[in-house]
Amino acid sequence: MTHKSRVQRGVSLVEVLVTLVILAFGMLGLAGIIINGNRAAYEAYQRQQALAIANDMAERLKANQAMLLTGGSNVTMSDTYVGLAPIATPVGDPTNPLHWNALQSASIVDCNAATCDRTQLASFDVALWEGELIGVGETATAGGQRLGGLINPRGCIEGPLAAPSPPNTYRVSVAWQGDVPTVAPGASACARDLNIYVDAAGNLNDATRRLVSLDVTVFEPI
Numbered sequence: 001m002t003h004k005s006r007v008q009r010g011v012s013l014v015e016v017l018v019t020l021v022i023l024a025f026g027m028l029g030l031a032g033i034i035i036n037g038n039r040a041a042y043e044a045y046q047r048q049q050a051l052a053i054a055n056d057m058a059e060r061l062k063a064n065q066a067m068l069l070t071g072g073s074n075v076t077m078s079d080t081y082v083g084l085a086p087i088a089t090p091v092g093d094p095t096n097p098l099h100w101n102a103l104q105s106a107s108i109v110d111c112n113a114a115t116c117d118r119t120q121l122a123s124f125d126v127a128l129w130e131g132e133l134i135g136v137g138e139t140a141t142a143g144g145q146r147l148g149g150l151i152n153p154r155g156c157i158e159g160p161l162a163a164p165s166p167p168n169t170y171r172v173s174v175a176w177q178g179d180v181p182t183v184a185p186g187a188s189a190c191a192r193d194l195n196i197y198v199d200a201a202g203n204l205n206d207a208t209r210r211l212v213s214l215d216v217t218v219f220e221p222i
Contacts, residue, residue, distance in 0.1 A: 051212050053174050058216040064121050064122060091129065133153040154194070173212070
């Protein structure tokens with residue numbers, strides 16, 4: 001009887017160990033699900049922010065219709081909005097936000113405090129847009145560290161787009177750093193050639209460049 005009791009106690013211990021191993025694997029799986037869920041939620045949040053920022057500039061373009069008054073052409077619009085945030089040198093560098101800094105130093109007219117012409121308004125719009133990209137709207141109480149904005153953002157304005165797009169159509173794009181490689185975006189080359197988007201290993205990978213683009217048609221004022 002004693003021998004049988006010892007065998008039974010040994011079997012019970014093995015069952016407990018097996019249960020603990022299964023439980024450990026289950027907890028690891030649960031942790032992975034939580035991590036992936038948080039990652040997906042943050043990616044979605046970043047995309048939502050980028051879309052809101054792109055939409056803000058689209059509305060600013062439509063609001064400044066006077067830019068199209070010059071001979072009914074796109075020359076003035078292209079030389080201002082497009083010229084200030086081109087594909088080659090997009091705005092939004094968190095380490096050196098040129099337009100936002102120029103607004104803070106009064107090199108760009110604050111159109112909220114003064115009457116601006118259409119060109120000054122374009123510069124003001126781009127400066128505010130850069131501020132949104134780098135997250136100046138939300139800062140830490142101590143030190144003033146920027147907490148809002150996107151990860152490594154850039155903003156571009158292209159146009160006027162060629163046919164079959166309607167006349168006076170422009171493309172507003174916002175790019176930022178994604179968490180994991182997916183597919184390299186093809187809607188716009190915004191920030192593509194800056195070589196700033198990397199994977200987890202630190203290797204350059206355009207598939208980690210996230211992008212939202214909005215095409216906006218600016219109607220000529222009557």
